Amino acid sequence: MPQCVVSSIHNPKTSSYKPPSAPPVLLLLVIAAMLPAAASAAVVATTPLVAFLQRLQSAALATLGSDGFDPKLYVDLPLKRNLSEVEAAFAALPNVTGVVPAPELERFVDEYFGAAGSDLVQAAPADFVAEPEGFLPKVKHPKVRAWALEVHALWKNLSRREADDVKERPELHTLLSLPGSVIVPGSRFREVYYWDSYWSIRGLLASKMYETAKEIARNLLSLIEKYGFVLNGARAYYTNRSQPPLLSSMILEIYKKTHDLKLVKQSLPLLLKEHKFWNSEIHKVTIQVARGKKHSLSRYNAMWNNPRPESATTDEESASKLSTAAQKKNLYHQLASTAESGWDFSSRWMSNSSDLTTLETTSIIPVDLNAFIYKMESDIAFFAKLTGDSVTSESFLAASKARRVAITSIFWNSQKDQWLDYWLIKKSNSEEFYQWEAHHQNHNIFASNFVPLWIGAYSSDAYKDGPKVEKVLKSLQNSGLLQPAGIATSLTNTGQQWDFPNGWAPLQHMIVEGLANSGSEEARSLAEDIAVRWIRTNYAAYKKTGAMHEKYDVEACGKIGGGGEYKPQTGFGWSNGVVLAFLEEFGWPHDKEIDCDS
Numbered sequence: 001m002p003q004c005v006v007s008s009i010h011n012p013k014t015s016s017y018k019p020p021s022a023p024p025v026l027l028l029l030v031i032a033a034m035l036p037a038a039a040s041a042a043v044v045a046t047t048p049l050v051a052f053l054q055r056l057q058s059a060a061l062a063t064l065g066s067d068g069f070d071p072k073l074y075v076d077l078p079l080k081r082n083l084s085e086v087e088a089a090f091a092a093l094p095n096v097t098g099v100v101p102a103p104e105l106e107r108f109v110d111e112y113f114g115a116a117g118s119d120l121v122q123a124a125p126a127d128f129v130a131e132p133e134g135f136l137p138k139v140k141h142p143k144v145r146a147w148a149l150e151v152h153a154l155w156k157n158l159s160r161r162e163a164d165d166v167k168e169r170p171e172l173h174t175l176l177s178l179p180g181s182v183i184v185p186g187s188r189f190r191e192v193y194y195w196d197s198y199w200s201i202r203g204l205l206a207s208k209m210y211e212t213a214k215e216i217a218r219n220l221l222s223l224i225e226k227y228g229f230v231l232n233g234a235r236a237y238y239t240n241r242s243q244p245p246l247l248s249s250m251i252l253e254i255y256k257k258t259h260d261l262k263l264v265k266q267s268l269p270l271l272l273k274e275h276k277f278w279n280s281e282i283h284k285v286t287i288q289v290a291r292g293k294k295h296s297l298s299r300y301n302a303m304w305n306n307p308r309p310e311s312a313t314t315d316e317e318s319a320s321k322l323s324t325a326a327q328k329k330n331l332y333h334q335l336a337s338t339a340e341s342g343w344d345f346s347s348r349w350m351s352n353s354s355d356l357t358t359l360e361t362t363s364i365i366p367v368d369l370n371a372f373i374y375k376m377e378s379d380i381a382f383f384a385k386l387t388g389d390s391v392t393s394e395s396f397l398a399a400s401k402a403r404r405v406a407i408t409s410i411f412w413n414s415q416k417d418q419w420l421d422y423w424l425i426k427k428s429n430s431e432e433f434y435q436w437e438a439h440h441q442n443h444n445i446f447a448s449n450f451v452p453l454w455i456g457a458y459s460s461d462a463y464k465d466g467p468k469v470e471k472v473l474k475s476l477q478n479s480g481l482l483q484p485a486g487i488a489t490s491l492t493n494t495g496q497q498w499d500f501p502n503g504w505a506p507l508q509h510m511i512v513e514g515l516a517n518s519g520s521e522e523a524r525s526l527a528e529d530i531a532v533r534w535i536r537t538n539y540a541a542y543k544k545t546g547a548m549h550e551k552y553d554v555e556a557c558g559k560i561g562g563g564g565e566y567k568p569q570t571g572f573g574w575s576n577g578v579v580l581a582f583l584e585e586f587g588w589p590h591d592k593e594i595d596c597d598s
């Protein structure tokens, strides 16, 4: 099957948007046979319950059709009786040419399952008060203040405690039991998510809900205790992958507000375990640069090569375009690995942006992932120092320095003044490491190219032509990413949700915070300008729809986002968190209008 595929990462045919200065089209010669053995990673076995619910999901699609169908609903259903009993009743359902008639299916679901989401019960957090003391002191405008209090009140809607049955009869639930109460993103996302939690925590800290924030962090720590890493989310079908690793950042932000040394002490050994996971065989990649120096970096790589249970029917449909079992397996592995990135899905991971089956996520070293791991390393060094463990502190300081050098060597591009993802292409399969080549950097523009601002990666003086904040600032201004309502995710409109014209709260936040803390006046003023656009669009959409949204369309103020494999969701943990964090940082004077056209 060695096959030479010439593919374009930026596909002009599918791009409905032309930025002012379009990026040069980067033609990548992807030699399929030379890509790393993607499907070779370990596979975490699924549970019999997940496997059964997946069969129910397929049957439901056949009965109900794809209109308005959400596959995740079925793998979230809690059982009312033992699995064997439910399986027997399922097998006995009548079927007409292989399809269960709708009334029978409905009766079966009513009789044997609780409602999706009923395994978590809505419960106001104990530390919630309607107007916390010292809440957003810099927000003076009455309309904005009133709205911020409404957003703050949404924590009550998103807070859940486990139904008793989850602890008593865990075998009936795909929901994984956690020690504390939780904050969910909202709507179909009925359970805890890893990287979402960072921005929920940032908002909770602005809401002075320190105990709730700590409980979220402790829940995630308990996952490391049990699984060795933080799962994508707290469901049995998420045990085969993680998500962008931001737990140390959560602990750090909580520590900055509370000085809770006990939490730091509890976290440290578990963060060390998480660090191992991200530097384990499946995630670690070694690259040699011209002068022979080798750098270790990390990539996303899920332990799975089947359809994602929460989207199995969708994944099977995508794979139906491929002819061999090996190709399908590889696609499933790439789909799950892309979900690990949090950017599911995006042209960022595809060799042909109009074709989801060309996902190559495991063959890409992502800029943002390595920025997060750099931060994990320096946070661990700080925590170890706090607890008096100087040996660990020194070794993690050294690890963070090495990764910072690697980030500059591998990702920095001094023509574009951005950090670019690196595509792994081996010259031969017998090589143990990759040789760095300039043209393997992906020249397409993504918001992630600016995420190293968040970790202050610009101050490195080790390199002539190295990253400098002023240059990155200009590059961002000329990138085409800055839009009327915030930062676009990419410049390519593929219909995938992590692409143009969607803007996502976490990306706004990391870039704005990075600019604001850079020490440059000009960068801080751009940061505030972006934050104001983002706050206005969230406000306008909230006034129009009565809800906070998972993502927004940044082309115009007040527009909500779309695209992707599920309907746009509301709630929404990270959007609420980022609005509150921005209002805390920049405030809102009484004479500044909040409406879109002001």
Ligand SMILES: OC[C@H]1O[C@H](O[C@H]2O[C@H](CO)[C@@H](O)[C@H](O)[C@H]2O)[C@H](O)[C@@H](O)[C@@H]1O
Pocket: 072, 185, 189, 193, 194, 195, 196, 232, 233, 308, 310, 311, 339, 340, 342, 343, 344, 345, 566
């Ligand atoms: O059900 C499809 C996918 O949904 C999740 O991804 C999206 O929502 C998450 C929760 O807000 C968010 O963390 C992620 O960045 C979004 O793309 C889930 O994480 C995926 O694993 C899942 O397949």
